[in-house]
Amino acid sequence: MRVQVAIVGAGPSGLLLGQLLQRAGIDALIIERRSAEYVLGRIRAGVLEQGTVDLLGRAGVGERVAREGLVHDGFDVLFGGQRHRVNLSALTGRHVVVYGQTEVTRDLMDARLSAGASTIYDAADVSVHDFDADHPRVRFRVDGAAHEVACDFIAGCDGFHGVCRQSVPADALRQFERVYPFGWLGVLSDTPPVSHELIYVNSPRGFALCSMRSPTRSRYYVQCSLSENVDEWPDSRFWTELKARLDPATAGGLVTGPSIEKSIAPLRSFVAEPMRFGRLFLAGDAAHIVPPTGAKGLNLAASDVHYLSSALVEFYQSGSRAGLDAYSARALARVWQAERFSWWMTHLLHELPEGGAFSARVQRAELEYLVASQAARTALAENYVGLPY
């Protein structure tokens, strides 16, 4: 089998790249190790920057997000028992859109299906070869049968635990990492959100986030220790803990109900440099991870795909390698801005177990500065809505 671009991974990066290439007439095959149902069942991100929504539109999948996505002009920061609004629209002229990652994935899968583009699901033993030479190949097994795909380029869109980054020789890669000493316990429930906008909570009991996926489906998180197990958190304990981190008025308005998903996610900052090795290009979580506090993971995957798809289209249309050569530097410049912001938001809002009393006071001073200073709020808002591509 031969294609122009072999894409490893059918998460948001792989599917969006596949869609943009397919619309430009470039032959791309996606190879995914899980089933389509499994990929669709993963509950993850939910806040889209306007740039991401625009990119979905350019990919021909903007119709449902425009109709069903919830436009958010701001969010609240709750600390010291009081809620303070950050008005994104007034501060930046832009907004964000709440639309679940599963919905983005579903739209992209549907578009791929109707275009007749191929995706191989349940591919086992995926491996990438010869990307440092002119004829890269991807090998995998389906139902025990071995397959090999020859291609011009490989896009490594296979997430943090994928095979592409791990196939790069160690001495060609520099990795930067920070693992935080806490995680997020998340609950999804079919209950109306406690507020029509997100509430980021800094409390002495730890961070919390009141978020949503739709007017009838809520997503809540509480900071937890990494040693905790989800089985130790029956719904009743989760709701009691969440209420204890909110101010009385917000807690009083919280509608609780049975969880339909509950999981603990560790928090990590990670960047691998560069994002290109010969004819292998990394995109999304395969190259970088941010803690979810700044809502940047999915949006960064989209901006990588924007740079990579433009570079591949330029190559196939004009023969120019300029975009391909610039890809890693361009993507990394934006990645590091998002890394900085996500790291800063995480330190601003979480209870820092190793920080001690001094850190707690500095954190409080920074929160008060945010309330007092329009310049500080503008800097927060500009990063939250997303820096331009």
Ligand SMILES: Cc1cc2nc3c(=O)[nH]c(=O)nc-3n(C[C@H](O)[C@H](O)[C@H](O)COP(=O)(O)OP(=O)(O)OC[C@H]3O[C@@H](n4cnc5c(N)ncnc54)[C@H](O)[C@@H]3O)c2cc1C
């Ligand atoms: C638990 C969790 C919660 C999150 N919450 C948020 C949030 O609230 N806000 C936010 O902005 N971001 C969040 N993120 C991050 C966000 O979901 C990711 O940044 C986003 O999914 C990145 O998309 P991706 O396509 O690059 O990677 P992924 O979504 O990880 O997709 C990679 C795909 O590659 C496949 N794959 C892996 N290995 C192989 C292989 N060897 N061969 C073939 N296929 C392979 C995987 O099965 C997967 O389908 C969260 C992430 C996690 C894990």
